[in-house]
Amino acid sequence: RKEVEQDPGPFNVPEGATVAFNCTYSNSASQSFFWYRQDCRKEPKLLMSVYSSGNEDGRFTAQLNRASQYISLLIRDSKLSDSATYLCVVALPAGNMLTFGGGTRLMVKP
């Protein structure tokens, strides 16, 4: 079983749509959670950290369910520029290593 699992997609959605990505992680000791965005052939960039209380940044909302070991990302009012691969990432307490999921590809169409 992979440590961090994501549906690879692709998710093809029209502009303005709401889209949700899910992710599960296997190590219950994981302490830090993130969503990264990776554009084609570029480096991953931090989109947002994920907290147990849930957090929102503009059109993006992230949720964490520790009991189910499940993380989600919701994107509202999708823009063409949101087209990218979204990477679910976890880290252990006091850890320095990030464990990446395989990514979910999003394509927003006009």
Add this chain to the structure above:
Amino acid sequence: NAGVMQNPRHLVRRRGQEARLRCSPMKGHSHVYWYRQLPEEGLKFMVYLQKENIIDESGMPKERFSAEFPKEGPSILRIQQVVRGDSAAYFCASSPRTGTDGYTFGSGTRLTVV
């Protein structure tokens, strides 16, 4: 303040040659990490270094791969006797302290083995 600098951006090597990938961390960052991304896959941790020390190399292949972060100069990821399966994007990240705060990735080096 320059970000994490990796060079070269693209590297082509014939099977059996050596590949050297360089990474200069952000100013003020003393922790360096190397990750590998195979085509159509996620990033996989390889090694974590501080100046002159390898802290965690649990993700490094046992043979042909080595990494260093000398007192002066960039961190180097070295792959000896490259094979086609080594073709991948190699990303370096740096951070200012232990933990995941401030983690910043470089643009990566794309290695192609022909």
